[in-house]
Amino acid sequence: MPGDNIIVGISQEILSVFFDPLKRVYWVYLLSAAAVAFVWLKFRRNLSFFSAIRKIFSKASWWNTSARADYCVMAVNSALMSVISPKLLGQTAVAYLVFEWMHTLFAGRPQTLEYLPQWAMMAAFTVILFVLDDLARYVVHRMLHRVPVLWAFHKVHHSATALNPLTVFRMHPVEGVIFAIRGALVQGITIAVFVFFFGSKVQLLMVFGAGVFNWMFNAFLANLRHSHIQIGFWKPVERVFISPAQHQIHHSISEHHHDKNFGVALAIWDWVFNTHCHSNTQEKLVFGLSAESTEESHRLSLLYIQPFLEAFRTATSPIRRLREVRKTATQNSLP
Amino acid sequence: MKFKTMLTLFFVGTLLPALAQSESEVYMNFPITVKGYAGDKTDSASYSGQIARHLLHNSLKKLAGKGNGEPNEELKAKMMAYYAGTDEGREILDPKSKDGFAIKQTMIDEISKGKELKGKTYKGAVNSWPGYMTGPEVLEFLIDKASSANKGYDPITGYDYGQLISKFMMGAVFYNQAVDNYLDERLTADKNPNDKPYKEGRHYSGKEHVWDEAFGYFGAPAHAIDLEADQAYSIAKRKPDVMAAADHNSDGVVDLKTEMTYAHAYYAADADKGGKTSYLSDITGAFIDGRKLITAADSNALTDAQRAELMTIADTIKMKWEQVIAEATFKYAGSVYKDLQKLIAIVEANGDVSDAFRAYAKHWGELKGFSMALQTSGKDLGETAVKINRLIGFSPVHLDGNQVTGIDGNGNYMTASGSSMAEYMVHMVKLQNLLGDAFNLTKRKNDATSQLADLIESVGASKGAETD
Ligand SMILES: [Zn+2]
Numbered sequence: 001m002p003g004d005n006i007i008v009g010i011s012q013e014i015l016s017v018f019f020d021p022l023k024r025v026y027w028v029y030l031l032s033a034a035a036v037a038f039v040w041l042k043f044r045r046n047l048s049f050f051s052a053i054r055k056i057f058s059k060a061s062w063w064n065t066s067a068r069a070d071y072c073v074m075a076v077n078s079a080l081m082s083v084i085s086p087k088l089l090g091q092t093a094v095a096y097l098v099f100e101w102m103h104t105l106f107a108g109r110p111q112t113l114e115y116l117p118q119w120a121m122m123a124a125f126t127v128i129l130f131v132l133d134d135l136a137r138y139v140v141h142r143m144l145h146r147v148p149v150l151w152a153f154h155k156v157h158h159s160a161t162a163l164n165p166l167t168v169f170r171m172h173p174v175e176g177v178i179f180a181i182r183g184a185l186v187q188g189i190t191i192a193v194f195v196f197f198f199g200s201k202v203q204l205l206m207v208f209g210a211g212v213f214n215w216m217f218n219a220f221l222a223n224l225r226h227s228h229i230q231i232g233f234w235k236p237v238e239r240v241f242i243s244p245a246q247h248q249i250h251h252s253i254s255e256h257h258h259d260k261n262f263g264v265a266l267a268i269w270d271w272v273f274n275t276h277c278h279s280n281t282q283e284k285l286v287f288g289l290s291a292e293s294t295e296e297s298h299r300l301s302l303l304y305i306q307p308f309l310e311a312f313r314t315a316t317s318p319i320r321r322l323r324e325v326r327k328t329a330t331q332n333s334l335p
Numbered sequence: 336m337k338f339k340t341m342l343t344l345f346f347v348g349t350l351l352p353a354l355a356q357s358e359s360e361v362y363m364n365f366p367i368t369v370k371g372y373a374g375d376k377t378d379s380a381s382y383s384g385q386i387a388r389h390l391l392h393n394s395l396k397k398l399a400g401k402g403n404g405e406p407n408e409e410l411k412a413k414m415m416a417y418y419a420g421t422d423e424g425r426e427i428l429d430p431k432s433k434d435g436f437a438i439k440q441t442m443i444d445e446i447s448k449g450k451e452l453k454g455k456t457y458k459g460a461v462n463s464w465p466g467y468m469t470g471p472e473v474l475e476f477l478i479d480k481a482s483s484a485n486k487g488y489d490p491i492t493g494y495d496y497g498q499l500i501s502k503f504m505m506g507a508v509f510y511n512q513a514v515d516n517y518l519d520e521r522l523t524a525d526k527n528p529n530d531k532p533y534k535e536g537r538h539y540s541g542k543e544h545v546w547d548e549a550f551g552y553f554g555a556p557a558h559a560i561d562l563e564a565d566q567a568y569s570i571a572k573r574k575p576d577v578m579a580a581a582d583h584n585s586d587g588v589v590d591l592k593t594e595m596t597y598a599h600a601y602y603a604a605d606a607d608k609g610g611k612t613s614y615l616s617d618i619t620g621a622f623i624d625g626r627k628l629i630t631a632a633d634s635n636a637l638t639d640a641q642r643a644e645l646m647t648i649a650d651t652i653k654m655k656w657e658q659v660i661a662e663a664t665f666k667y668a669g670s671v672y673k674d675l676q677k678l679i680a681i682v683e684a685n686g687d688v689s690d691a692f693r694a695y696a697k698h699w700g701e702l703k704g705f706s707m708a709l710q711t712s713g714k715d716l717g718e719t720a721v722k723i724n725r726l727i728g729f730s731p732v733h734l735d736g737n738q739v740t741g742i743d744g745n746g747n748y749m750t751a752s753g754s755s756m757a758e759y760m761v762h763m764v765k766l767q768n769l770l771g772d773a774f775n776l777t778k779r780k781n782d783a784t785s786q787l788a789d790l791i792e793s794v795g796a797s798k799g800a801e802t803d
C-alpha cells in the first residue's frame with residue numbers, strides 16, 4: 001500500500017539522523033555525550049555510579065510533556081523538510097553561481113600558487129569555514145530573538161520546559177528554512193571562493209566522516225547543551241567556547257538571562273557583541289518562555305499555527321498603530 | 336570433511352563460471368548460415384568497407400596538416416580523393432608500419448576497393464557550423480580551408496582544421512551511419528531480411544551484414560574485450576609494447592581489418608582508462624551479443640521477438656556510443672577551460688601567447704568537432720543542442736574578445752565582439768554541467784568543478800533541521 005511506504009519513508013528519514021555523522025544526534029555523539037556527562041556527575045558532582053546513571057537517563061528529562069512535544073515536532077518536521085528541502089536554495093547552486101560569477105569579477109582565474117603547501121590550505125579552509133559558519137549562526141540566532149516577526153517562530157524552540165538532545169529538532173519549519181538557506185549561503189560561498197583561488201589544494205580536514213571541528217563540537221558539547229546536566233567551564237575558557245551550561249542559560253526564564261549566549265560553538269561573538277553571560281552551576285534554572293507555561297503550550301497545533309498568527313499581528317501592528325494615530329488625530333482636529 | 340566439501344563447492348561455484356567466461360569473446364569466426372552458399376569463405380563476419388573508410392578518414396586527417404599557408408590546389412585535390420574519390424591506388428597514410436609495430440596493409444585497396452566517405456556523410460543541416468550547410472558541404476568547406484592553411488592551422492580565427500575535419504567526420508560518417516542507418520531503419524523487418532543473403536552470392540545474410548557494418552563503424556579491434564582499455568588505446572598510437580596484444584592471430588603483423596583501434600572505439604578506450612567506465616567492452620560486448628542472436632536465427636527471417644531483443648541491444652549501443660562522444664566533448668571543454676586560464680595569465684604578464692594559443696586552438700577544434708558529431712545521430716537533441724552550440728559558439732574567443740559569427744557570401748568569416756575570455760571560461764563550466772546532466776556522464780575527465788562537488792559532499796548538505 002502506498003500509505004505504508006510513506007510511513008516507512010518517514011520513519012527511515014527520522015531514524016537516519018541517528019546514523020549520519022553530519023548530524024548532532026549521530027549515535028556515536030550521543031554515546032560520547034553520555035560518557036562526558038557521567039564523568040562530570042561522578043567526579044565533579046561526586047554522585048555515586050548509579051545516581052549518575054539515573055540522572056542521565058531520568059524520566060524527568062526524557063519523558064514529560066515538553067519532551068514528547070519535541071519528539072512529535074521532530075517527526076512532523078522531518079516529513080515536512082523532506083518535501084521542502086529539495087525546493088530550497090542549496091549550497092550546490094550557491095557554490096556554482098559564486099564560482100562562475102568570480103570568473104567575471106576577476107577577469108579570469110588565477111593559477112594556483114605552487115608554493116602553497118597543501119596542509120596549510122586544508123587547515124585554512126577547515127578553520128575559516130568553521131568560524132564563518134559559527135558567526136553566521138550567531139547572527140541568525142540573534143536576529144531570531146531581536147526581530148519580532150522572527151521571534152514569533154523561534155519561540156517554538158524556547159517553549160521547551162525540559163531539555164534533552166532531541167530538543168535541537170524542536171523548531172518551527174520556517175526557522176528550519178531560514179537555517180537551511182543560511183547554511184547554503186555560508187558554505188556555498190566559502191567553498192566557491194576557496195576553490196576559485198586554490199583549486200585542488202582545498203580539502204576539508206575530516207575525522208570519522210565529519211569536519212574536524214564539527215566532529216569535536218558534536219562529540220563533546222552539542223548534545224549536552226540541551227540537557228539538565230549543567231556543565232560549565234573555567235571562566236577564561238567560557239569566553240572562547242560556549243559551555244553547555246551557558247546555552248542552558250539561553251533557555252532560562254530569568255529576566256537577567258534574556259537575550260544572552262546566542263553562540264553555538266564559539267563564545268567570542270557573544271563576548272564581542274555584549275551578549276555574553278558566564279555559567280553559574282549553583283544556580284537552579286527554569287526553562288521555557290515564562291513561569292506560566294502549561295500543558296497547553298506544548299500542543300502541536302499551537303506550536304505550528306500560533307507563530308504565523310503572531311507574526312502576522314506583529315508585522316501589521318505598525319499599520320494598525322498608524323491608523324489609530326490618524327483616527328485620534330482626526331478626532332482631535334474636530335472642533 | 337566439511338571443509339573439503341566447502342572447498343569443492345567453492346571451486347564449482349566460483350571458478351568454473353569464471354573459466355567459462357574467460358573463453359574469449361571475439362567479433363569473428365561466425366559460421367556461414369546462408370543457405371546454398373557455394374564459395375570458400377568460412378567466417379560470415381565482414382566489415383572491410385567500414386575499415387577502408389576509417390583508413391580514408393585517418394589519411395585525410397594526415398593530409399589536413401600538410402598545407403603551407405598558401406592556396407594549394409594539388410593538396411586539395413588529394414584530400415578530395417580521400418573524401419569523395421573512389422580511384423584505385425590510394426595509399427594508407429595513417430597508420431603506417433614503424434619499428435616494433437609492423438602493419439600488414441599499405442594500400443586502401445588491400446582492405447576494400449571503391450570506397451569513399453562523402454556519399455556516407457550525414458545529409459542534414461549542420462546548425463553547429465555557420466553558413467547553413469549540409470554535412471558534406473561543411474566537410475568540403477573545411478577541406479578547402481585546410482588545404483590553404485599552414486599545417487591545418489589558422490592563427491587568425493584559431494581554427495585547427497585537421498581536428499575539426501576529423502572529429503566532425505567521425506560523427507557525420509561513422510556514428511551517423513551506424514546509429515541512424517544500420518542500427519535503426521535497417522533493422523526493420525522488410526529491410527535486409529535475414530532469410531536472404533545481403534546481396535546475391537554473398538556469404539552473409541541481410542541482418543548479419545547490417546549488424547557487422549555498424550560494428551565496423553565503431554572501430555574496435557575484433558578482440559577488444561580481451562584488451563585492457565589502455566592497450567586498445569595504445570594500439571592506435573602504434574606503441575611497440577602493445578604490438579603483441581594487438582596481433583591477435585600472432586602472425587607478426589597488425590591486420591588493419593581486425594586488429595586496429597579506430598575513431599570512437601579509440602575515444603571509448605580513452606575514457607575507460609583508469610576503470611571508471613567500460614564503454615569499449617560494453618559496446619563491443621553488445622555488438623557480439625547481437626551478432627550471436629542473428630547468427631542463431633540461422634538465416635531464417637527474424638521473428639518480431641528476436642527483432643525486439645535486437646533493438647534493445649541496439650539501443651544500449653546507441654546510448655553508450657553517444658556517451659563516448661559526450662565524454663570526449665566534456666574532456667575538451669575542460670582542456671579549453673585550462674588553456675584560457677593559462678592564456679589570460681600570459682596576457683597579463685605581457686608574455687608570448689603563440690604556443691598557448693596554438694594549444695587552445697587545437698583543443699577547441701576537438702571540442703567543437705566532437706560537439707558537432709554529437710548532433711549527427713539523426714535524433715533531435717532539442718534544447719541541449721541549442722545550448723551546446725550557443726555556449727561554444729562558432730570559433731574560440733580570441734584575445735580581443737572577438738568570435739566568428741558567420742560566413743559571408745564569399746566564404747569569408749565574419750567576426751564580432753562577444754564574450755571575454757573570462758566569460759568564455761564560464762561557458763566551458765556551464766557546458767560541462769550541461770553535458771554531464773544531459774548525457775549522464777561518469778568519467779567527466781578534466782572536470783572544472785569536480786573540486787566544488789567534492790567539497791560540497793564532504794561538508795555535507797545543510798538540511799537545517801537543527802537549531803539552538
Ligand atoms: Zn537551544
Ligand SMILES: [Zn+2]
Nearest residue numbers: 141145154803
Ligand atoms: Zn534562542
